[in-house]
Amino acid sequence: MSPVSDPSAGTRERIISAAREEFAQFGIDGARVDRIARKAAVNKAMLYYHFHSKELLYEAVVKEFFLGVVERLRSHIEAFENLEQALAELAETHAQMVKQAPGIVPILLRELANPQSNLCEWIAGAIGGSGITSIAEQRLDEAVRSGRFRKIEIRQAMISFITMSLGYHLMAPLVDRVWNVTDREVFVRERKAAIVDLFLNGVKVKPI
Amino acid sequence: MSPVSDPSAGTRERIISAAREEFAQFGIDGARVDRIARKAAVNKAMLYYHFHSKELLYEAVVKEFFLGVVERLRSHIEAFENLEQALAELAETHAQMVKQAPGIVPILLRELANPQSNLCEWIAGAIGGSGITSIAEQRLDEAVRSGRFRKIEIRQAMISFITMSLGYHLMAPLVDRVWNVTDREVFVRERKAAIVDLFLNGVKVKPI
Amino acid sequence: MSPVSDPSAGTRERIISAAREEFAQFGIDGARVDRIARKAAVNKAMLYYHFHSKELLYEAVVKEFFLGVVERLRSHIEAFENLEQALAELAETHAQMVKQAPGIVPILLRELANPQSNLCEWIAGAIGGSGITSIAEQRLDEAVRSGRFRKIEIRQAMISFITMSLGYHLMAPLVDRVWNVTDREVFVRERKAAIVDLFLNGVKVKPI
Amino acid sequence: MSPVSDPSAGTRERIISAAREEFAQFGIDGARVDRIARKAAVNKAMLYYHFHSKELLYEAVVKEFFLGVVERLRSHIEAFENLEQALAELAETHAQMVKQAPGIVPILLRELANPQSNLCEWIAGAIGGSGITSIAEQRLDEAVRSGRFRKIEIRQAMISFITMSLGYHLMAPLVDRVWNVTDREVFVRERKAAIVDLFLNGVKVKPI
DNA sequence: GATGAATGAGATTTCATTCAT
DNA sequence: AATGAATGAAATCTCATTCAT
Incomplete structure (x- = not known):
């Protein structure tokens, strides 16, 4: 205030x-x-x-905000070659982003809620433009081709990981209450491991 | 209008x-x-x-709306004993809910965005009160105890499934653009199978 | 105030x-x-x-105002068959209008000054629609055909009379100062006679 | 713009x-x-x-503007000795002024509309000071004394001519619509002749 | 002379809410 | 239960003017 x-x-x-x-x-x-x-x-x-105008100020705020966030995401991700590490890092980055730039969550939520939002379009463009998704896609594709991963639908898999990771942060006010999460700090730490584990197990080829 | x-x-x-x-x-x-x-x-x-007042009207709307939705959820879920079917049915119910009561998504999103929302609390209560989560918990618990599922953290698993399913619907305006989803109808159908598959594979004990 | x-x-x-x-x-x-x-x-x-809005309020004011004025004009004019009397009456009506509805002069002046005014169009329509001008035109036409008036351009003549009469009222703040008119009341009375005299003399056929 | x-x-x-x-x-x-x-x-x-200040800028604009206009008026008028020609020239000058300095009409109109305008006073002074009116008055006076013109009120006559000439230009947006003037260029040319004709006929002594 | 940023006062308009009937 | 008119408080935005450089 x-x-x-x-x-x-x-x-x-x-x-x-x-x-x-x-x-x-x-x-x-x-x-x-x-x-x-x-x-x-x-x-x-x-x-x-x-x-x-208030509207244009809002746009300026959102754009500047997301540009920063996307840039941080990108720089964190691209360092990793090992996919396991990259996933963990992605989850970690989501968590940090939410912690360090907490305003981004409600802003994003409300943009998602706004049927006329042209900012969603813009944000998608910023994410796409950053190359994050294509890097991820390539890595997954390789893993499938090499036989390490099952023949999954790559797009669905990516979205699944994102929703498990980022989706939790968006839905936390509800999820935390329904499942009685009291110490979010701890919970998020455990969650990072849990979703990487679930994802990799869900995706890897079973021995024999 | x-x-x-x-x-x-x-x-x-x-x-x-x-x-x-x-x-x-x-x-x-x-x-x-x-x-x-x-x-x-x-x-x-x-x-x-x-x-x-506008505020009270809002509350009335939201409560009535969510009561209906939760009731529908519950009635759909409890019929199923087979966990595989129940998961598919849950994903299906999410999809139908979004389609038949589209207003619920933006309303929920904005409640999630509102730090002072006491409606999130109320919604969580409604969901918890309906017993959906405890049914799900029991089933998963059985599966783990019986050795069919790995020793996963049940709470994280439940949240993972919910975020993969419902989370997608919340984030669709962004996700669809980033991953170029053009026919959402088809995509949602495929997604239902994809997340059940990922979840079960991620969770099941691997054959030797 | x-x-x-x-x-x-x-x-x-x-x-x-x-x-x-x-x-x-x-x-x-x-x-x-x-x-x-x-x-x-x-x-x-x-x-x-x-x-x-202020703009629409303004329009409402102007329209109502001019409708009243035009109506008064029309009812005053149509009674007279004798053209001499009608001219005197027209000048008199202008004078009374200015006196009884003084606001109309500045409003009209500013509309005349406004290049985008669509109210001028509307006012012209109201005047035209009232039939004042066509009555006047008929009478003058008859006078010319009957040989009482010279073969003048009727439209110019009408405009000349109007500008002499109404035009003075519009330009009074300037005219009065340039020609040192101190008692406007008296001046206007005299003017009525003067312009009718000038007009009729200017227009009538001269006796050999 | x-x-x-x-x-x-x-x-x-x-x-x-x-x-x-x-x-x-x-x-x-x-x-x-x-x-x-x-x-x-x-x-x-x-x-x-x-x-x-805006106000002083406005004053500067108006004064400079009108000084130029009055000067042009004066220089055009004084050349003529023949009254018929002088009247025609005056009408012509009005028309040219309106064409070459079109801004002057709305400015003048709004000053006329402004009850507190001290610029009207100033403009009247500029016109009076230029001597235009006294020249005109003298010429008309001579014409009456010499018996060429009837015993008219000279001041009213002058005002009548001015209103017929300048008054039209001020009221043109309305007049043109009421009397359906489509080609103003042509109309103004014809008008010049029409008002000189009306004025002289209205004013001259009739033969027998 | 010249500039970009800043300001205070006030302009129009909006909106949840209530009153009288 | 229902209405049209009314209200007060506040919202967004504007604009003539000035300051620091």
């Missing part, structure tokens, strides 16, 4: 940062331009000087 | 139905009381007569 | 009346919605309830 | 010129300082550096 943005940062950055918080907490409709300005310690008119 | 509710239905029902649409499309903050009243073909004051 | 509208009048009427004053004094851009609401002794939101 | 002012012209001139356009189109209340600056291709602050 109090002004959180670094006052030495540029005005534009302070606004973006304050807006990110506000949009994360309240969504675009619930967000209040007044509050954003106050948090950013700028005159309300400055918002409009820099971003023209 | 046009009044959709059956005008012969009771006023209360017409309002609930119009409100469900509105809240699904716009969320609670984006929803407009005027629009709801117009869609329901009632005077705005009537809406307050029956529901006291 | 003080609330002038009859508080017993209907809300809509009070708003129209207050708005007429405001628009006459300040023009649409200079007008303030706050002031209109205060003058009409209504809540600002009422303006929007009844008229949707 | 695009910057129209000659960029090689001095800053001050560019601002004046852009402002003239803007004020002509929108009036002082509708004019936007931003737009003027953009059209003049200068920084907004520059505008304040040179003119101190």
